[in-house]
Amino acid sequence: MSALMRTSLLTSWQGWLSLALSLAALATLPLLDPDAVARFAPMALFAIFALSIAGAVVSFLPLPPLFLAAAIFVFCHLSTSILISGLSGNEGKAATAFFLMIAANWLLAWRCVSLLSEIRTRSRFADGLLGLAIPAIFGAWLLILWEALTRGFGVPFILLPPPSSIGLRIAASLSILWADVQQTIFKAVLAGYILGCSAGFVVAILADRFAFLRAGLMPIGNLMSALPIIGVAPVMVMWFGFDWQSKAAVVTIMTFFPMLVNTVAGLSASGTMERDLMRSYASDYRQTLMKLRLPAAMPFIFNALKINSTLALIGAIVAEFFGTPIVGMGFRISTEIGRMNVDMVWAEIAVAALAGSLFYGVVALAERATTFWHPSNRGG
Amino acid sequence: MTYSVVSARNLGLTFETGDGLVHALSDVDLDVKKGDFVSFIGPSGCGKTTFLRVIADLERATSGEILVNGMTPEEARKSRSYGYVFQAPALYPWRTIENNIALPLEIMGYSTAERASRIERTLDLVNLSGFGKKYPWQLSGGMQQRASIARALAFDADLLLMDEPFGALDEIVRDHLNEQLLKLWERTQKTICFVTHSIPEAVYLSTKIVVMSPRPGRVTDVITSTLPKERPLDIRETPEFLAIAHRVREGLRAGHSYEE
Numbered sequence: 001m002s003a004l005m006r007t008s009l010l011t012s013w014q015g016w017l018s019l020a021l022s023l024a025a026l027a028t029l030p031l032l033d034p035d036a037v038a039r040f041a042p043m044a045l046f047a048i049f050a051l052s053i054a055g056a057v058v059s060f061l062p063l064p065p066l067f068l069a070a071a072i073f074v075f076c077h078l079s080t081s082i083l084i085s086g087l088s089g090n091e092g093k094a095a096t097a098f099f100l101m102i103a104a105n106w107l108l109a110w111r112c113v114s115l116l117s118e119i120r121t122r123s124r125f126a127d128g129l130l131g132l133a134i135p136a137i138f139g140a141w142l143l144i145l146w147e148a149l150t151r152g153f154g155v156p157f158i159l160l161p162p163p164s165s166i167g168l169r170i171a172a173s174l175s176i177l178w179a180d181v182q183q184t185i186f187k188a189v190l191a192g193y194i195l196g197c198s199a200g201f202v203v204a205i206l207a208d209r210f211a212f213l214r215a216g217l218m219p220i221g222n223l224m225s226a227l228p229i230i231g232v233a234p235v236m237v238m239w240f241g242f243d244w245q246s247k248a249a250v251v252t253i254m255t256f257f258p259m260l261v262n263t264v265a266g267l268s269a270s271g272t273m274e275r276d277l278m279r280s281y282a283s284d285y286r287q288t289l290m291k292l293r294l295p296a297a298m299p300f301i302f303n304a305l306k307i308n309s310t311l312a313l314i315g316a317i318v319a320e321f322f323g324t325p326i327v328g329m330g331f332r333i334s335t336e337i338g339r340m341n342v343d344m345v346w347a348e349i350a351v352a353a354l355a356g357s358l359f360y361g362v363v364a365l366a367e368r369a370t371t372f373w374h375p376s377n378r379g380g
Numbered sequence: 381m382t383y384s385v386v387s388a389r390n391l392g393l394t395f396e397t398g399d400g401l402v403h404a405l406s407d408v409d410l411d412v413k414k415g416d417f418v419s420f421i422g423p424s425g426c427g428k429t430t431f432l433r434v435i436a437d438l439e440r441a442t443s444g445e446i447l448v449n450g451m452t453p454e455e456a457r458k459s460r461s462y463g464y465v466f467q468a469p470a471l472y473p474w475r476t477i478e479n480n481i482a483l484p485l486e487i488m489g490y491s492t493a494e495r496a497s498r499i500e501r502t503l504d505l506v507n508l509s510g511f512g513k514k515y516p517w518q519l520s521g522g523m524q525q526r527a528s529i530a531r532a533l534a535f536d537a538d539l540l541l542m543d544e545p546f547g548a549l550d551e552i553v554r555d556h557l558n559e560q561l562l563k564l565w566e567r568t569q570k571t572i573c574f575v576t577h578s579i580p581e582a583v584y585l586s587t588k589i590v591v592m593s594p595r596p597g598r599v600t601d602v603i604t605s606t607l608p609k610e611r612p613l614d615i616r617e618t619p620e621f622l623a624i625a626h627r628v629r630e631g632l633r634a635g636h637s638y639e640e
Binding site for chain 2 (some may be wrong): 295
């Protein structure tokens, strides 16, 4: 027991540091500048320190990691939420002790995450939950630090709004955001992505089949990838009008080349032995393509699909800067920044990031289902 | 009466490389009779694999002539008259073992029911029954190579070409597979051409041993085995076996030049 105690005393260095920061904060009280309007109530002040110190002390106890992690999680986040709620009306008035306490709680959250990452379970479901909890705590702390720093230091809204006001903006403009997502993602991105990827794929197959196409098309494909999107987007607006079709055309141009190059590389990925095998069966071009070369090219094709999923979003948003109807994510960003509504710009950025990650995630899931046999996927 | 499954006359093959011409094969005369088990043995660069690949129409001879089943190698390949087993299993990782065996059957247009019965039969031939649903990467190297033999046996080809199929396996597994291969040869009545660089393997398996030597690749000796058809593993300690092995070794030494 004493040995266990000793090891947990040693391993929880975050606990020790957190404790030290709490004591330093106590020595440099108050939490807010003397001219702050609304001060912390004595009970709140007591709770902030009591919870944080309790979290640090708990982290030394020789208890099961899951229990420890849960206790630390509750203590440090309660303390943090009281701290941050005390900032209302006191923006820019936070004193050294305030940031020391944020740091103390952040260290405890770190301890909590490292405890969670050490847990080995036997069920896949529990592993999945843990796999979600760890990045969730990480992400939450990114937002907490952002919130505490922007509001604590009183960073001008125009430079960087705190995540809470971005969140409020998102909640208040759901219908606008949804309309923008429909315009930009469901129309321009998806149409362009499907067109560009399938065109790249088809041309790659043709280039593979006919040598003269390979010699002629590859340099042109290369040229297309070098076209500056800033130059192409207005031309596409001239050709296809202001609506989503011109954005889809830009996305098509952007996604075409990665798919072409990757598919061409993938088609030559099968080994000579496997091809000799097909030859020994007197297999024709189509059979060899369908049964050997395309399956072998799948990792490459999915690589292109993943690259293109993010490229397409960037392409569509940027293309909307060059003439669009009064809806769309790129349109919103370009007009709202002109009206100094930075929170709306950030709301669009957040939605774009979320949509992009979802898109990427769906493609990655499809990849794992399709190329489960590839050495890089077998283990997991 | 037995006819020649493979017959080569003055066969030669030259590769053009950056360093000039390489004579991979020169003046090879050889007949493989139906039902033979012929081993090709020699040091690396002696053209044994090249010769097998010429039979399979994976390389083209540059001089002389060769007939496979009375046809040119190309015609023989197009009429699917041989199964080829490579040095590595070359199983497709995205297909299960049974679907790997189904691969040539799909290409050659066998019906679904026919495919199923052939998969079952060939899996049984190579003692892999029950492993059909596994993926290749879930099996050991020896099992993978057996699966690749099953794949070559699945369709109706009387000729089996094997290019050092057990070269990458350890001695114990190799002994076991050699024993199984002999049984399989007896059960299926196929003609087998087998490339190896192991003297005991060649002597143990073959009815006929072709000794080759490099630069240029040519046949230095053709030994007809006097061993009985029934061959337990310990036949390898009999004087008869050792005598044949000795002759193979002599043939290899005679053809080997040390100037390289």
